[in-house]
Amino acid sequence: MPMSMTQPFIDNSGEKDYQTKIQQIATTLSNWQGPIVLISHVDPDGDAVGSSLALKRALAALGKETKLPLVPPRFLEFLVQENELSPELKVLPDNCLLVVLDAADEARAVGAPLSSAAFTINVDHHGTNTRFGDIACVQPSRAATAQMVKDIIDASRTTWTAEIATPCLTGIITDTGNFRFGNTSPDVLADASELIAKGVAYAELVDQLQIRHPDYFRMLGKVMSTIEFPLNGLVAMARITGEMRDEIGPSDDDSDDYVGLIRYAEGTQLAIFLKDRGDHTKVSVRSRGKVSAQAICLELGGGGHVAAAGATVQADLGETRRRALAAAKKELLRQGFKLD
Ligand SMILES: [Mn+2]
Structure with missing residues (x-):
């Protein structure tokens, strides 16, 4: 869901803690030996789909076994590659790390049961997030969860590609209403600029994002x-x-x-x-x-x-x-x- 710059829940004192948590998440993901399942919120939007596709691709590039149980809305299907998504998981595999993206509470997170994860990482920019999980990284000053995913990928050993940058940028574009909402900060535009420089076909992407049935x-x-x-x-x-x-x-x-x-x-x-x-x-x-x-x-x-x-x-x-x-x-x- 898009957000505004004027947040009653913003805690700007947390920027250093934020960077520490991002590094901790990147390290945990890089070192994890078991499967990694990524889920996001019910009725997934551009940020939910974009964040989870970007992180899944980055983790796959690190050789991780990943699963993404997700049903994207029709207008975002173009982002998805063949066999990239899984059906809903009724049970999590053994020794599973669960990453929950852009979901403010456990009830909104869908795709897999949260209870049986060996470790849960919660990454979100909603100030109302309940801070569930073993690591909860909540940063309401970020316009999109995709911006936080960009920080995680930057902190990992992954080499950026256009395939990773495109869904990541999509999350930023959609949660800022094509860079029109009040959350469109200099940081947002700098992140977008960096992502475009990774090889995103920007004009094609924004055109495609407006196409509707x-x-x-x-x-x-x-x-x-x-x-x-x-x-x-x-x-x-x-x-x-x-x-x-x-x-x-x-x-x-x-x-x-x-x-x-x-x-x-x-x-x-x-x-x-x-x-x-x-x-x-x-x-x-x-x-x-x-x-x-x-x-x-x-x-x-x-x-x-x-x-x-x-x-x-x-x-x-x-x-x-x-x-x-x-x-x-x-x-x-x-x-x-x-x-x-
Ligand atoms: Mn969002």
Whole structure:
């Protein structure tokens, strides 16, 4: 999930500890004699897929036995080479090192059971990360987990190739919204520049990353017909209903784009996107300035970054809309906005 530079959870005192942990992780991975399994979060995004593909390729280059149980969204399938992914693992192999990437807590990590790992490494940039695992390296000042993976690979003996750099850069591109979000720091651009210099076909990559199935555009038309601007126009809100999905098909795996799009409606501080899943509703929130999408989603039982957060609400769309608006109102009032 993308994030903002303005984080209440940032701990900048930890940069030295961070570098120490990165080195410790690189050493642990290099010295590990058993299999290494990499997993990431449910509904994997560009950072989850990019981070895990980059690290898997770097470890494979070191001669490590690796497994990556992952189902990427359609628009990221082009990154994957043949036989690179595994089906979900019901049990972990013996003496297995498990690397969990971009997942803020154990419940969000999918692909393999966490309990039977011989050793667990947690690498993430979500401030809300629960710090699970034998080594937990959490650095909210990083725009993407892929940036942290770059640090791990830099600290290891791996020689960078375009095949490793391309997914790594993908994580940075997608979590910064193509270098448009507030988390696009000089460090992010320096890391991206370094990765491009490893031989990434940059223009081709960013072009490919925007390509979507025709159904995406059919769905976009329907989504835009649901747009509303409640709370004095400070909120842009849209939805995908079960009926829309029945009509267009289920390929809405990129629908996070929609919330980013409506966020650009003039005068809005918040974009809220609701996805009807029958017995539950998924909520994606994006915010601007000091307004916290994270505060709203924490109120709804979810989490994320200040500028971009999400929640799964065990209620139908109508009830979820009511709760999301109540949380949005509370946050807007907290930030000093006047509401009728
Ligand atoms: Mn991320």
